[in-house]
Amino acid sequence: SAVISQKPSRDICQRGTSLTIQCQVDSQVTMMFWYRQQPGQSLTLIATANQGSEATYESGFVIDKFPISRPNLTFSTLTVSNMSPEDSSIYLCSVEDRSQDSGNTIYFGEGSWLTVV
Amino acid sequence: AQSVAQPEDQVNVAEGNPLTVKCTYSVSGNPYLFWYVQYPNRGLQFLLKYITGDNLVKGSYGFEAEFNKSQTSFHLKKPSALVSDSALFFCAVRDIRTGGFKTIFGAGTRLFVKA
Numbered sequence: 001s002a003v004i005s006q007k008p009s010r011d012i013c014q015r016g017t018s019l020t021i022q023c024q025v026d027s028q029v030t031m032m033f034w035y036r037q038q039p040g041q042s043l044t045l046i047a048t049a050n051q052g053s054e055a056t057y058e059s060g061f062v063i064d065k066f067p068i069s070r071p072n073l074t075f076s077t078l079t080v081s082n083m084s085p086e087d088s089s090i091y092l093c094s095v096e097d098r099s100q101d102s103g104n105t106i107y108f109g110e111g112s113w114l115t116v117v
Numbered sequence: 118a119q120s121v122a123q124p125e126d127q128v129n130v131a132e133g134n135p136l137t138v139k140c141t142y143s144v145s146g147n148p149y150l151f152w153y154v155q156y157p158n159r160g161l162q163f164l165l166k167y168i169t170g171d172n173l174v175k176g177s178y179g180f181e182a183e184f185n186k187s188q189t190s191f192h193l194k195k196p197s198a199l200v201s202d203s204a205l206f207f208c209a210v211r212d213i214r215t216g217g218f219k220t221i222f223g224a225g226t227r228l229f230v231k232a
Contacts, residue, residue, distance in 0.1 A: 106220050
C-alpha cells in the first residue's frame with residue numbers, strides 16, 4: 001500500500017485563524033479523500049479530491065470553509081478556515097488502491113490532530 | 118443508501134479469550150467490506166477486507182472476519198485476545214454499484230482487553 005505522510009501531525013490553533021494540512025503520497029494516485037474524525041466520533045468524509053478538477057464536497061461541508069488543492073497525483077492540501085473550537089478534530093488524508101483485487105481499499109495517513117483554542 | 122452499524126460501543130474481554138466485534142451493513146448491491154483499527158494517538162490502519170470468494174477472510178495481527186450474506190453481517194474475530202489488541206475498531210462498507218467512490222464507516226467499537 002502507498003505511504004501517506006501528513007503535516008502537521010499536531011497543532012494548537014487560535015480561534016479565527018486558518019491552517020493548511022498537507023498530504024504527500026509516495027506514488028501517483030487518482031483518488032484522494034479528506035475525512036474528519038471529531039473527538040470520540042467516527043469518520044466523516046469531507047470531500048473527494050481528484051487531480052485536475054474541483055474537489056467534490058459532501059453535504060455539510062463547503063469550499064469556503066475547507067478549500068482543497070490537488071495540484072498533482074501525489075499531493076493535496078486541506079485548509080480549515082476561520083477556525084472555531086468545533087473544528088477541533090483529527091483530519092485524515094486517504095488514498096484509494098485501484099489495483100486488481102484491492103476492492104478499492106482506502107488507506108490513511110497518520111492524521112493531523114488539531115485543537116482550536 | 119449504504120450504511121453500516123456497529124451495535125456495541127465497547128467490548129470487554131479477558132486476555133486469552135476469543136473476541137468478537139460485531140458489524141452489520143445495508144447496501145443495495147454487492148458490498149465491499151472492510152475493518153480498520155485505530156490504536157491510541159494513531160491514524161487508521163487497514164486490517165482486512167471482503168470482496169468476493171471465501172466468507173472467512175484473514176487479516177493483520179491475527180484478526181479474521183466472517184461475511185454472512187443472509188444476516189448482512191461482517192463480524193471481526195480473534196481466537197485469543199491480547200492486551201495489545203485494545204484499540205478502536207471501525208467497520209466500513211462500499212457499495213460499488215451505487216455508492217460510487219464513498220467508503221462509509223461505522224461508529225466504531227472500543228475493545229478493552231484485560232490482563
